[in-house]
Amino acid sequence: MKTIKVMIVDGSAVLRQVLSSVFEKEDGMEVIGVAADPVFAIEKMGKTWPDVLIVDIEMPRMDGITFLKKIMAEHPTPVIVFSTLTEKGSVATMQALAAGAVSVVTKPKLGLKLYLQESSEHLVRTVRTAAHAHLKRSGSSPSVTVPPKLTADAVLPAAEHVMEETTQTVIAIGTSTGGTLALETVLTALPRTSPGILIVQHMPEQFTEAFARRLDDICRISVTEARHGDQVMPGRALIAQGGRHMMLRRSGAQYYVDVVEGPPVSRHRPSVDVLFRSMAKFAGKNALGIIMTGMGDDGAKGLLEMHQMGALTIAQDEESCVVYGMPKEAIKLGAVDKIVALQQIAAEISACVNQTKL
Known part of the structure; x- marks a missing residue:
């Protein structure tokens, strides 16, 4: 009987330890590695690929749904999602199954160690079943129709003229994989007097409110999940809701946000391209655009539009990115004025915010 190679990817050291002990006791099972996050897991899987992944x-650095989609697109592998968010009928459960998980197990919020010990037989059986799953690379089936990759035109027309300057500067930040820690680095370094900030972080919809609350607890500026009609104000950052686009709107000399439904743009909702286009359209040279770590190219075209409308534009450098995708694509388009390390972005905001682009 072939030994089933298992890898456990979870932020909890206790869970990794107890799950490992459960599987190591079983004949025909071997835990070939554990990792605290998907980025570490990817490094380890470069040496030995598992037969089954257990993922929170x-x-x-990378949420489990994004990791699952990446695995299914590049190297289809049976994945069991094990999370407190996957209660029956929850959005997270639907997302995990749609992304290709072969099984979803709900992790208890309390009594985790006892649960793992009492449910070991069920978990072992789930892993054995998963190991026999037959998977195809995402999108490889001729019966699957890949939706078109829409541009920001699907949500908002492009700017037709340069906006007049005002005394209020607005900052827009777009990021994806690796962005949660990157945003923490930038936002915790900003003073309360910082200009208003709009942020798109690619993240499932049930995460953005909790993510905003966590940042609000550790930052000097206020950080909240955006609501339709919120005013953009100094000392405040608004994070786009998962599953909805966020756009800047100008009324007189004041700025507000619109939170709207709409199709995915650059295959994302919220989309950085949508936010950046709205910045180009309604803020022009009053804006500062920043693109940071992330897979793909969402935000590259939007940042170019901001650049063409006179905004200052910054990209995170390759060395400090978890994934050098979005900044790289923006740089290739000629959309970027400055390339800086993550640790210097807050200082660049302070230095650039009241300057006029040369």
């Missing part, structure tokens, strides 16, 4: 959803 809430993890640093």
Whole structure:
């Protein structure tokens, strides 16, 4: 009987330890590795690939749904999602199954160690079943129709003229994989007098409110999940809701946000391209655009539009990115004025915010 190679990817050291002990006691099972987050897991899987992955959803640097989609697109592997968020009928459960998880197990919020010990037989059986799953690379089936990759035109027309300057500067930040920690680095370094900030972080919809609350607890500026009609104000950052686009709107000399439904743009909702286009359209040279770590190219075209409308534009450098995708694509388009390390972005905000682009 072939030995089933298992890898456990979870932020909890206790869970990794107890789950490992459960599987190591079983004949025909071997835990080939554990990792606190998907980025570490990817490094380890470069040496030995597992037969089954056990993955949490809430993890640093890359959430479990994004990791699951990446695995299914590049190297289809049976994945069991094990999370407190996957209660029956929850959005997270639907997202995990839609992304290709072969099984979803709900992790208890209390009494985790006892649960793992009492449910070991069920978990072992789930892993054995998963190991026999037959998977195809995402999108490889001829019966699957890949939706078109829409641009920001699907949500908002492009700017037709340069906006007049005002005394209020607005900052827009777009990021994806690796962005949760990157945003923490930037926002915790900003003073209360910082200009208003709008943020798109690619993240499942049930995460953004909790993510905003966590940042609000550790930052000097106020951080909240955006609501339709919120005013953009100094000392305040608004994070786009998962599952909805966020756009800047100008009324007189004041700025507000619109939180709207709409199709995915650059295959994301919220989309950085949508936010950046609205900045180009309604803020022009009053804006500062920042694109940070993330997979894909969402935000590259929007940042170019901001650049063309006179906004200052910054990209995170390759060395400090978890994934050098979005900044790289923006740089290739000629959309970026400055390339800086993550640790310097807050200082660049302070230095650039009241300057006029040369």
